[in-house]
Amino acid sequence: MIISEKYFPKLQDINRAKITLNGIILQTPLQKNLNLSDEFQANVFLKREDLQIVRSYKIRGAYNKIAQLPESELEKGVVCASAGNHAQGVAYSCRLLGIDGKIYMPATTPKQKIKQVKMFGKSHVEVVLIGDTYDDAHNMALEDSKKTGMVFIHPFDDPQIIEGQATVGLEILQDTKENIDYIFIPIGGGGLAAGVGAYFKQMSPQTKIIGVEPAGAPSMQKSFDAGKVVELQKIDKFVDGAAVQKVGSLTYDVCRDVLSDIIPVPEGKICTKILELYNQDAIVIEPAGALSIAALDFYKDQIKGKNVVCIVSGSNNDITRTEEIKERSMLYEGLKHYFIVRFPQRTGALRTFVDVVLGPTDDITHFEYSKKTNREKGPALIGIEVQKPEDYKGLVKRMEENGFIYEYINEKEDLFQLLI
Known part of the structure; x- marks a missing residue:
């Protein structure tokens, strides 16, 4: 418009x-x-x-827009793009008004939202999953609107x-x-x-x-x-x-x-x-x-x-x-920490870590380790949950005092996403 x-x-x-x-x-x-x-x-x-x-x-804007379209445009149907909530509003509006709708959603949309869209629209809507982001779905919906004449229902800029x-x-x-x-x-x-x-x-x-x-x-x-x-x-x-x-x-x-x-x-x-x-x-x-x-x-x-x-x-x-x-909550609150720890490849190294390094309320929640017989030290990926954010300092101090070489990966976004 x-x-x-x-x-x-x-x-x-x-x-x-x-x-x-x-x-x-x-x-x-x-x-x-x-x-x-x-x-x-x-x-x-x-x-x-x-x-x-x-x-x-989202039903507020969607219905307000669609209900005011002229009959000639309603007959052609509507099309939209949405990560979920706008899609449900449009789907329900189509059902209430008895018109057809086509809804483009990112392929990454949670299944629950996709199911809800289909439930609210019933036989009046077709759901198309495409792309990784809302913007990918948006572009395809616009293209469809130009080809078919269906009215594009924008999720916000109208x-x-x-x-x-x-x-x-x-x-x-x-x-x-x-x-x-x-x-x-x-x-x-x-x-x-x-x-x-x-x-x-x-x-x-x-x-x-x-x-x-x-x-x-x-x-x-x-x-x-x-x-x-x-x-x-x-x-x-x-x-x-x-x-x-x-x-x-x-x-x-x-x-x-x-x-x-x-x-x-x-x-x-x-x-x-x-x-x-x-x-x-x-x-x-x-x-x-x-x-x-x-x-x-x-x-x-x-x-x-x-x-x-x-x-x-x-x-x-x-x-x-x-x-x-x-x-995500525990990482933000400082209650969960991930390390790559290089263990000496000797009997009892892990027991030392558990008995000496971990505090009384610390808990190992993630552990991956492969022993390499041709190396002196073997890396392990360890996730540790603490009870209070301040417990982190004591954990790190005990690792250093007992000679454990480590790399903290919470703040290394690319490495964290790759490993966790």
Whole structure:
């Protein structure tokens, strides 16, 4: 869509989107979270978009866009690209409106999300898995749209998508009588941040609007730094719902006007928060859904005593990722360490390591060793879990005191990815 003048979401269009979505979406709860409120000495409210019909906010923008297409375009069907949540929103919209849809998803998309897309769309959608990133799927969907005439439904860079997502902000202000001091909004392509941010800027101008990105895919922050939209050449795809190489041009312009700050959150920190929310509150969320809450630690001094809203954007997590989530959390928290240790090839060397080097609460969780009879020393790959981050120093000190030559590989990204 070509916009003749600089686009900024209007209140009348956001209100119209809310009317369009009546009876289609849930008005998800705004809940005060006692654990987070106690931890940060603030009033922390969670906007629970993880409880939405398709378990993310994406149905708002998708349905708002598709429902307003003219009949002549609906007859041709729609096509989109998505890492999962937008795909589910489009699929469910196609089913509700009785139209055909074709959905391109990266081949790396968790199986759970693929299954959900098919479930929500039923016979109305076709799923095509292609490429390694969202951008690969995006390019193929655009090509298909040109060939077939199907309308391309952009996941974020479209006015009606942005206005649909903005209804999250409308509901937040409807559901609280409190003045909101801070709102934390996850950013992938920027549709949610642009929509909610624009609504708050007009209706609650005193609120500080904080965007939150995964540190491994800070596409909006890098664009802000460059003063224009830039494309990242390499991203960490772990936070698949927000791992975008290039934000939208519309969303970039709006976010420049409305965001007070952008916080990049390390993926390991996000994993820690996912586990905490599950263990403490029985809330199951995906990595992108935990972004806004994980950012609170970086604003703990500013939000003390304030009213704070975090948008929990989605809960489409694949249970098979649990072990990776635990691993990333422990690495980030300094509780798991990997070494290449060169053992003297003599009887009892390993026993010495276990008896003398390991502390009383240290645990070997990974061990690979091949004895080489023609060498004096044999390398072993060892993963060690400690109870407290400070236990690491004692572990390293005992290795050095007992003559064990080692290489620490946690911080050597290429070697770590190859071996672990």
